[in-house]
Amino acid sequence: MNKKDLSLLILILVVGAVVTFINPRFLLVGNLSNTANQVGMFGIFSIAEAFVIIIGGIELSVGSVIALLGVLFIDLIVNHDVNWMLAFAAIIAGGLAIGLVHGTLVTRMHIQPFVVTLCGLLIYRGAARYYTEDATAGFGFGASFPTLEWLTAGRTNVLGFPLPHSVVALFIVAAIAWVLLHRSVFGRYLYAVGKNEEAARYSGIRSDRVVISAYIICGGLTAFAAILIAMYTRSISPAVHGSFYELYAIAAAVLGGCSLRGGEGSIIGVVLGTVLLQVLQNLVNLLGIPSSLNFAVMGTVILIGVLGDQYLMQRRRATTAKARPQASVAAAPLERANAE
Amino acid sequence: MNKKDLSLLILILVVGAVVTFINPRFLLVGNLSNTANQVGMFGIFSIAEAFVIIIGGIELSVGSVIALLGVLFIDLIVNHDVNWMLAFAAIIAGGLAIGLVHGTLVTRMHIQPFVVTLCGLLIYRGAARYYTEDATAGFGFGASFPTLEWLTAGRTNVLGFPLPHSVVALFIVAAIAWVLLHRSVFGRYLYAVGKNEEAARYSGIRSDRVVISAYIICGGLTAFAAILIAMYTRSISPAVHGSFYELYAIAAAVLGGCSLRGGEGSIIGVVLGTVLLQVLQNLVNLLGIPSSLNFAVMGTVILIGVLGDQYLMQRRRATTAKARPQASVAAAPLERANAE
Amino acid sequence: NAADKKVLAFVVNGASDFWKIAEAGVKKAQGELPNFELQFKYPEQAAAAVQQRVMDDLVAAGAAGIMVSAVDPKNQTEQLNKVASQTVLFTTDSDAPASKRVAYIGSSNTDLGKEAGKLMLKALPSGGKCVGFVGLPGADNARERIEGVKETIKGSKVELVDVRGDEIDQTRAKRNVEDILAAMPDVSCLVGFYSYNTPRIYEVLKEAGKLGKIQIIGFDEDPITLGGVKEGSIAGTVVQQPFEWGYQGMKLMAAYIGGDKSGIPANGIIIVPGKVIDKANVDDFMASMKAMLKK
Amino acid sequence: MPEPFLELVDISKTYPGVVALDHVDLKVAPGEVIALIGENGAGKSTLMRVLGGVVEPSGGLIRVDGVERGSFTVAEAIQAGIAFVHQELNLFDNLDVAGNVFIGREPVHGGPLRLINRQALYAKVRPLLERLGADFEPDAPLAELSLAQRQLVEIMKALSLDARLVIMDEPTSSLTLTETDRLMRVIAGLKADGVSIIFITHRLNEVMQCADRAVVLRDGRMVGALTRAELSPAAMIRLMIGRDLKSLYVPPAAPPGEAVLDIVQAVTDTYPERAVSLSVRRGEILGLAGLVGSGRTELARAIFGVDPLRGGAIRLDGTPIRIASPRAAIEHGIYLVPEDRKSSGLLLDFSIAENISLPDLSSYLRLWLVNTARETENARRQRERLKIRAPDVETAVGSLSGGNQQKVVLAKWLSMRPKVLIFDEPTRGIDVGAKQEIYDMLRRLTDAGVAVLMISSDMEEVIGVSDRIAVMHEGAISGFLDRSQFSEHNVLQLAVGHTI
Ligand SMILES: Nc1ncnc2c1ncn2[C@@H]1O[C@H](COP(=O)(O)OP(=O)(O)OP(=O)(O)O)[C@@H](O)[C@H]1O
Ligand SMILES: Nc1ncnc2c1ncn2[C@@H]1O[C@H](COP(=O)(O)OP(=O)(O)OP(=O)(O)O)[C@@H](O)[C@H]1O
């Protein structure tokens, strides 16, 4: 866990402590479990986004993909009586295919990632709405897929804590992503391509493949998240379902240390970023803050957190420079660069 | 006008021709005037966004600023009986102040522009909603500010064409911005800082000031657009007014040749990008396409346009390479870099 | 001590002025219910998931009763049941009849649509083409209103040829009206299905100088809509009575929690009928609105 | 001499408006050390890029072990045993030293996930560090290394491949004598192992030291090859620039005047416990020598206002001044030619003209707007003066050869009125002909009263050009040398912290 992750963790703990102090119900098992459930769902697609951000791209269609694939998933199992395992596989395949298309357009056709995924945002949303004729897709009353429901939206009691399965899913995804990013050759290539694509090519890395893979991973994970979210809401209004989620994902990734210039970011950071965003949502409701202020509170806390982090870093740098004369202060311009 | 702008113009003309062919009413003076009016409003804040994108930043709070300042403007003149010229000045000052804050946080506190303006997006939206207690702010029935209305939302007959004043405003803004960006020292600095901040600093450019100025310009222009839009809708539901407009602005800028890596973009391009987006909106209604497909049509046309442009560029390159053996094929990596 | 009071919450489906009136009703109820703390909650987005989250958090915070206008009642049934199992649940605005809610208080959107249909027939005695405008055409309330309209005008010469959606973006809403005027020169009546649609129609027609030439039928009680009705340029508007939902709903809920279940009918449905406002009764209505919203 | 295993046959390469390579042939035998020399823009880097698979040739073929092929990809070149040290560094700021050295070839544990074997990775890097005498750790973040240290990392990258041919494109351009010596030994070792080396440099003494053969390019054509026996600086220069060169170094016309720039007890970030004092006099070139990492660049950055000064004072013409930003320095007439032109010296996407005018745009104004005609005109003048090889002044600087890019950086400052010029490695990557022009220019500037502070790691240059030499060691001045004391020995003694 690096310093950046640590200060994010501290921020989360501080916010949590403040909330608990004002309303101790924050720590109720039920509340924590609900929040954890949200973290599970949002964390998975935030990790998906992080993969693309690390290679220096961006994925804006997350929310629309969640809507489109969610609608299709429900439609498959409810209206077409497809076996849910088959449907599950089909949806994941759909996500991977979307990623493949995005990656190919970016690398082979040389279109800016922002443009490609913005078009994706528009097209998938439109497709979802057209497909359902703007009607809400849902399970209806009594429709029941006990295994699927238990697997995706259920909770298992672990030492008295009802652990949502979405958290288990996030844990598995994060663990694999962590190994992949921080320990495998492929991860190394992701960072290399993100930082300096030309140099990566000079080093014999097939950067196009790396970029495409990142989009494919992103697509697959987003599809997985889409299923979890569909099973949580059990109803999808195609016009609004998942909208703005790309901003959540990007915010979580950026809070967690990803730079939009590519080449930076850690999985732990992204998960912590998601936790912070969800705790903030929870806080607004628990403290009875007018919901109109929900967004404002979120924005303010993030800003204060980032400012505090920056302030502490500058102080730390100043003191170490005094204490250890050999230490480098020249890192300042570099960190500036990182900060951008 | 560079090649990129030209191909955008051609795309617009093609789309226009197709629409006219299907529904000749597209060319009705009234319809063109309505579309022009939209271009006027959206063009101004797209240019605002372009300034920030050119210095390598991003401004995500455009939509929220439009909501907050719009609400305040209406509130000032309707509920507080402030003279509209005063209110106008106050709102523009507010926009400039917001820009100043963003610029300062980015340069002095070294916070990523994405984070700063995302917090802005959340905070201003929250502020607008809290201030109005989520109620719609509007002129009410019969409230009338004839001069203000004529100036902002009126149209003047020019050779039989009812020219909306928002277009006149856009024209003036674009002309000044064009001179500023493409002909003045300040513009040169903007591009230099966007391309390579360090090298710019080594050349004696006070890059912090340049960055802050870009945000301030962006804030001021956005405030201006906020007033025009408020006078157009005459009513603002703070929870949704202007939401997603930042994406419109970024899309217009990117379509117009801005790169999110900074240092690139032309004003003509941005205006043409706005025109394209608005013609697409118009098309959906004129051709009676289900409104659920609105977004999908927009996305598809943009994608086809960009793809076609890319294809033509590659063909052109290939043919010139054959004709003139001197020509470069290895320029490809360079253009690749530009495309990103 | 506020913390000791029982919390009753009114959770709406999204921010709009319409709910301001309900909020006024809730406030009035608060004045009469000193032992309760009444909260009025707007989810930050009109999405089922977001609303669900608000309710989950309210339950976690220990709310004694929740009255909700579910975003998607059909599919939210199970989650509503989850809430109902932990607290007293009322529904309003749009019912979830299959859920374990205690009672529904509100109006029927189909009925409101039928009223609007009648207004259309009256305004266009010799028939004509109509176009509707709405925020989210897929949302239940929109669908039911449109259905109601269609049911009423079926067989007549009045036709609803298209309904344009705008994602609750006012700029788009106004733009849609402009575009329809350009695309269909022969349109003879415009219907605003959401509260803000009617004022946008009014403004565009006013700017185009077509007030009076093209009929306007509206829903809800936006001040501009009422002004237009009063002026005679809007044929009429169909309003609900959210004030009553808020006021009566909260009082009923408090009584129910206090053990008095007499106010709840057997089927649990309490319909507060809508009203048609036209030139004849608009003044009275505006006066009573003013009185309601006075703080 | 053994049979060549690699042949470049009739290679051509054209860019828009430029013929970079014009039917070039080259054969490489095992264990052969070839020096590739030529003026800036002669096509040396391009030829090597073709060989390294980075650039596709427009014509010709490459023969490896008798197999003919049109071109390589980078991966194929690596496969064929070709390692490449690029002229412009291609490293990853976000990885550590070991990660950079083995990028693309990480040792892995088995298994489908291909996890990196970190132990093996670091173990493999350590001997390389020792071989080059590098003083940093394998896990040092690259972002913290100085330019010279990065250059060593780039070299290690090539050495780590079991290559049959190592291409080094100006590997020594930012190295000092010590590292260069060590590199020469490494080259000798490689040669003994039968590895071939192609070596691009503008320092002719290095060619004398280690080359078996020198191949000379001019205007994209091969104009000759010199065998070991024929090698002499004069012969090389004649082939390179097509004429003889009189002495590189010109003596000053007049004795130096009073001090212009005084640095009094200046403290920089890297060595907060050391202070530097020196003064540069009117009409003098003060050479600043020292080992890699001795803090010369830091000092220059502090004087120029890039980094804050942690203590001490700067006086200009006797008056103390505060320099908080490069802007302030420029306003005082103090200019810096930075050592890393790619990141701090130039805007690669801007044209030559736009780069030259950037620090001084206010003097190109016509009605508040930039007078592009004047801008172009001045750029043309500078192009003539410095012999910048480019199709025209609208060309993007990024497409120029390394040396020509350096000339653009110089042109930027020379078109303004300097009082004090600080050069950090002024001739890094510049060919002999151009070097002479730059030295001439320096002399003309000092004769006109400019004070020059020249940081240089090129011993010959320091001794040949300076009027006085200051030597730095670990963040402090370890001594000054007058012309009479100039010698390699003395400079080195001071550089390692001894006294003389
Ligand atoms: N990508 C490119 N686009 C256009 N022209 C190029 C490009 N790369 C190189 N050139 C041109 O090709 C010619 C040869 O350049 P090259 O880099 O091979 O020179 P060089 O001999 O290595 O010079 P130096 O000693 O300065 O490094 C130059 O005129 C240069 O401007
Ligand atoms: N960005 C940086 N971050 C951390 N340390 C740095 C950075 N740049 C330089 N250093 C360290 O500062 C010390 C002084 O470096 P400086 O560049 O001033 O030396 P120099 O004498 O100019 O040598 P060189 O030939 O390497 O340029 C070196 O030990 C170097 O490792």
Ligand SMILES: [Mg+2]
């Ligand atoms: Mg070269």
Ligand SMILES: [Mg+2]
């Ligand atoms: Mg140096």
